Structure formats: C-alpha cells, structure tokens
Amino acid sequence: MRTIDSSYSGQINRLERLKxxxxxxxxxxxxxxxxxxxxxxxxxxxxxxxxxxxxxxxDEDLHA
Amino acid sequence: xxxxxxPPAKYxxxxxxxxxxxxAINGLNEPEKRRARHVFHNATGESLPWDALDExxxxxxxxxxxxxxxxxxxxxxxxxxxxxPQQVQVDDPAAMARDIKQVAKNLGAGIVGITxxxxxxxxxxxxxxxxxxxxxxxxxxxxxxxxxxxxxxAVEVMRAYREVSxxxxxxxxxxxxxGWPARAYGNPNSTDILHIPLAINAGLGxxxxxxxxxxxxxxxxxxxxxxLTDLPLAVDAPVDIGVQDLCAxxxxxxxxCPPQAIFPTKQIVRGEEKWYVDFDKCIMYFTxxxxxxxxxxxxxxxxxxxxxxxxETLLAKRKP
Numbered sequence: 325m326r327t328i329d330s331s332y333s334g335q336i337n338r339l340e341r342l343k344x345x346x347x348x349x350x351x352x353x354x355x356x357x358x359x360x361x362x363x364x365x366x367x368x369x370x371x372x373x374x375x376x377x378x379x380x381x382x383d384e385d386l387h388a
Numbered sequence: 389x390x391x392x393x394x395p396p397a398k399y400x401x402x403x404x405x406x407x408x409x410x411x412a413i414n415g416l417n418e419p420e421k422r423r424a425r426h427v428f429h430n431a432t433g434e435s436l437p438w439d440a441l442d443e444x445x446x447x448x449x450x451x452x453x454x455x456x457x458x459x460x461x462x463x464x465x466x467x468x469x470x471x472x473p474q475q476v477q478v479d480d481p482a483a484m485a486r487d488i489k490q491v492a493k494n495l496g497a498g499i500v501g502i503t504x505x506x507x508x509x510x511x512x513x514x515x516x517x518x519x520x521x522x523x524x525x526x527x528x529x530x531x532x533x534x535x536x537x538x539x540x541x542a543v544e545v546m547r548a549y550r551e552v553s554x555x556x557x558x559x560x561x562x563x564x565x566x567g568w569p570a571r572a573y574g575n576p577n578s579t580d581i582l583h584i585p586l587a588i589n590a591g592l593g594x595x596x597x598x599x600x601x602x603x604x605x606x607x608x609x610x611x612x613x614x615x616l617t618d619l620p621l622a623v624d625a626p627v628d629i630g631v632q633d634l635c636a637x638x639x640x641x642x643x644x645c646p647p648q649a650i651f652p653t654k655q656i657v658r659g660e661e662k663w664y665v666d667f668d669k670c671i672m673y674f675t676x677x678x679x680x681x682x683x684x685x686x687x688x689x690x691x692x693x694x695x696x697x698x699x700e701t702l703l704a705k706r707k708p
Contacts, residue, residue, distance in 0.1 A: 329611050339442040341469075348465050352458050365676040370448060374400040382440040386447075 389691070390644070391682050394537055397647040397673050398503045401444065404606035410667030414657060421659035423512040424582055428671060431577035432514075438671070445675045452543035453678065460550040460574060466557045467572040473568030482622040491562055495555045499525040499605055501590025505581075505616065508658075509589070512661055518571065518616035520623070522559065523587040526552040526613075527606045530692055536685045537677035545679055548611040549575045549648040554612035563617050570617035583612040591624035594631035598641040598650055598683035599665035602631045604699050607689030629695075630702030634688070635663065641683040647673040650683060 336344070366386060373380045401532075404582035428438050446454075478484045489500040501523050505516060509555045555573030563570035573581055584601050588594060593603035600608045604627075642650045649669035654661045665683075674680045689695055 345465060348462065352461055355458060355461070356454075359447065366444070366447045370401065379399075380401040382401055382444045383403050383405055383407075386440055386444055 389534055391536060392684060394682060395645050395646075395677060395679060397669075399676055400634065401673050401675070402672070403440070407440075410438060410671060413437065414664075414667055415659075416655060416657055416664060418658050419656060421508075423510060423572065425507065425512050426578065427667060429576050431579050432511075441671065441675060443555060445678075448675075449678055450539040450542060452539065452548045456543070456546035456550045460546075460553055463550070463554060464572075465561065465572050467574070468570075469561065469564055470601050471564045472567045473498040478620040481620045484620065485622040486558070488522060488563070488619070488621060492522065492555060492559050496551065497524045497555050497559075498527050498610065499592050499603060500589065501592040502621050503586055503590035503623050504585070506589065509582050509585040510580060511578070511582065513531060516571075516580050516616055517627045518569070519618050520591065520616070520621050521581070521586045522615040522617065522621070523583065523590045523592055523614050524552055524555055524559070524615070525587065525592055525603060525606065526555065527610045529691075530609055533609055533681065533685050536681045537673075538681075539678050541681055541685075542678035545611065545681060546576075549613075552611050552613040556615050560615045560617070563615065563619050566619065568617055568619040570615055570619065573609060573614045573616065575611060575613055581614060581616070583614050586614055587612055589626055591627045593627065594629060595663055596631055596687060596689070597635035597638070597652075597663045598639075598645075599663055600684050602629075602687065602689045604629045604695045607691065607695055608684035608687050609690040609692075628703075631689070633702045634698065635703070638688065640686050642690060644682055644686045645670075645673075646655050646682070649673070 369385060370380045410427045413425050415422060426432060426434065426436055428442055430436050430442070431673045467546055484679045494502045503521050503523070504519060505521050509521070510516065526548055528544050535670050536543045553572070555593060556572035557575060560570040561573040573579070573583070575583060584595070596602040596608060598608065601692055602608050639652065642652050647669040649666040651664050651666065655664040657664050684690060689698060
C-alpha cells in the first residue's frame with residue numbers, strides 16, 4: 325500500500341483533471357482493498373507465526 | 389514526561405536477507421557532501437531496499453492511521469493546479485512574506501518560516517522549478533501523544549499530517565490565485581524535498597539529538613508540510629534557541645529509546661557533523677509500535693509551555 329505522489333499537473337484542463345481524479349480514486353480504492361484483504365491475511369499470518377514463536381520474514385512472507 | 393513500560397525491542401518480524409543498511413543509504417560516516425537518498429516512506433514509485441518493511445508497516449497499521457492516510461492521498465490531488473492568468477505584482481517581498489504567513493496562520497498553521505530552496509534540501513536525482521519554500525508547522529495534541537508508543541499517538545500523528553497538508557494545499561491555492569506557481573508538499577511520504585532542513589533554514593528550530601527538529605514553540609511535538617513557490621518573498625534566518633547546548637548534555641531521548649538507536653554524540657553524515665539516529669535499530673521498533681515517537685515526546689522541549697523558558701535559560705548561561 326505505497327502512496328505515489330502525483331506528477332506535475334499545473335496546467336491541465338478540466339477533463340484531464342477529472343481523469344486524474346478518477347485514476348486517483350481507483351488507486352485509493354485499491355489501497356483500501358489491499359489493506360482490508362491482503363493486510364488482513366498478513367496480520368493473521370503475523371499473529372499465527374508470533375504465537376508459534378516464529379519470525380515473520382517481510383522479504384518472504386509478505387506475499388506468500 | 390516519562391514513558392511507562394514501553395514494549396521491549398524484540399521483534400516477531402524481520403528480514404531473512406537483510407537489505408543494505410539504512411545508515412549506509414543515509415551516508416553515515418561518509419566524509420563527502422552529497423544529497424540524501426530515499427530510504428523509507430518513499431512516494432516516488434522507485435524500488436528501494438527497505439520497501440518490504442515499508443509495506444509491512446502499512447499493512448499492520450491500525451485503521452485510524454490508514455483512514456487519515458487515504459484521506460491525505462485524496463486531498464493531495466490539489467497540491468498543484470491552474471495558476472491565475474493575472475499576476476499580482478510584488479514590490480515589497482517583506483510585506484508579502486508577512487501576508488503569506490498570516491494567511492497560513494489563518495488557515496490553522498502554528499509556525500511558519502520561509503527560506504530559499506537549497507541543494508541539501510532536495511533528494512538525489514530530484515529537482516524542483518521553484519525558488520522559495522514556505523514551511524508550516526502544526527502542533528500535535530499532546531494529550532494523545534502522551535500515549536506513545538501506542539496506536540492513539542499513531543492516529544494523532546497521521547491526523548496532524550493530514551491537517552498540516554491541508555493547510556499547505558490551501559496556501560498553495562491562495563498563491564496560485566495570485567498568479568504565481570506554487571506546489572504543496574505534504575507528509576509523511578516524501579518525493580522531492582526534505583522538510584526538516586528547509587524548516588531549520590527557515591528559522592523554525594534546530595536539529596535535536598533525536599534527529600528531529602526542535603522548535604521554541606512546540607519542542608518536537610509538531611508535524612511539517614511545505615509549499616514551494618516563485619512568489620517573491622523575504623526569507624527568514626536560521627535560529628539559535630539553545631538546542632545544541634541542551635542536547636550536548638541531555639540524555640533523555642538516548643536513555644528512553646528502547647532499541648538504543650540514538651547516538652549520544654554527533655556523527656559525520658554526508659560530510660556534515662550532526663545528530664543522527666541509527667536507522668536499522670530505529671526502524672524495527674518504529675514499525676512494531678506504529679511509528680514510536682517516544683524520543684520526540686520525552687524531549688524536555690516538548691513539554692507544553694517550556695520552550696521559551698528553556699531558550700532563555702540556556703542562552704543566559706552562555707553570557708560570561
């Protein structure tokens with residue numbers, strides 16, 4: 325769920341701005357989905373591993 | 389304040405293959421001057437060595453933090469926009485600087501300073517087409533921050549980031565309405581600029597032992613956002629409020645840091661001697677505790693109403 329800063333957009337017209345806002349809304353929706361769904365799995369896996377005394381390896385277990 | 393029973397610096401997560409040390413990325417012990425590189429909370433889209441932990445931090449964070457973060461992403465669409473065709477002429481940059489600071493304060497800013505943009509305040513590989521930086525500081529709710537390291541404090545940090553970003557956005561819109569280009573930079577995710585060096589150069593405070601800025605008004609209990617612009621403005625000078633005198637002997641943040649990440653003496657970082665926090669030690673505890681913030685809250689400067697007294701006392705001690 326990384327946020328990406330918008331590119332320079334000072335002089336874009338209204339239609340382009342609308343398209344940009346729709347793209348941004350879509351990205352926020354994906355971030356929200358990622359937090360709720362993937363994040364839920366990650367948090368559960370972390371707690372399970374923690375309960376077993378194992379280490380959650382962020383470079384291996386994040387997308388396992 | 390003292391933190392009661394912080395969680396131990398033991399972790400149920402980690403790297404199987406540790407990435408390049410964040411201290412190396414930050415330039416610890418490098419004698420040559422160079423610009424900073426992104427290491428964490430990077431919003432440029434570039435792939436970085438600590439990305440996995442950064443993503444893990446986002447995914448395990450609490451909903452109260454994520455809610456403010458998403459709202460902040462949405463409002464940042466207004467960080468740039470159309471510039472009014474009619475340009476307000478500026479004959480007196482000092483008067484304009486006063487006006488802009490007043491506008492920022494009317495929007496809710498606590499402290500405001502202005503500086504020219506300089507090389508060390510830009511990340512490596514990043515340039516900005518502006519001359520001035522208006523740096524805005526907003527205090528956090530101390531009653532929430534007293535709960536560090538806890539999710540209540542984490543939520544308050546992100547709320548303050550969202551609010552100070554809003555102020556920067558609305559100030560940038562005000563400047564664009566005057567016919568001058570302006571772009572707001574929020575936090576915590578970084579792209580082009582480093583807010584703290586800009587804030588220090590803009591006279592908002594000094595770098596403290598805990599690696600954060602200390603201001604006279606709020607200590608370190610605040611968050612920053614910045615507006616870059618070409619609007620002609622008189623700049624502020626860096627200040628000496630006695631922070632170096634206090635940090636030279638005070639050990640509060642060093643002793644209270646559970647992972648012992650704060651160096652007790654200044655280090656050479658990218659060719660400069662400065663206070664420095666061990667990234668590799670700090671970031672694990674930071675992640676475990678949703679952003680920690682112990683060091684900034686235990687700092688004596690962060691005690692409400694104490695800043696002016698500390699400054700006067702420390703500066704008076706220097707007199708022969």
